[in-house]
Amino acid sequence: MLFAIYCTDKPDSSQIRAANREQHLEYIKGVIDRVFIAGPTQTDDQSGMNGSLLIMEFNDKSQAEDFANHDPYAQAGLFESVIIRPWKQVFPEP
DSSP states (O other): OEEEEEEEEOTTOHHHHHHHHHHHHHHHHTTGGGEEEEEEEEOTTSSSEEEEEEEEEOSSHHHHHHHHHHSHHHHTTOEEEEEEEEEOOOSSOO
């Protein structure tokens, strides 16, 4: 089952993101077979990152929550909020 994980950074937290970026990327690479899409959201002027959007495959929501809670970004306190919801692909057709 696919889950959308939408994370919003705390205000003025670009230093936390930068300091933990490599660990975060390695964490994602460690489960790359579960990744449908992943990447940062950006500010309106595209000058910086302000969150993350991942669509990933998990057996259930608790597994997605466990993954999100152990993300180095989450462990470092980067996120103001994390929303996890089941996601269904419609287009392009799977």
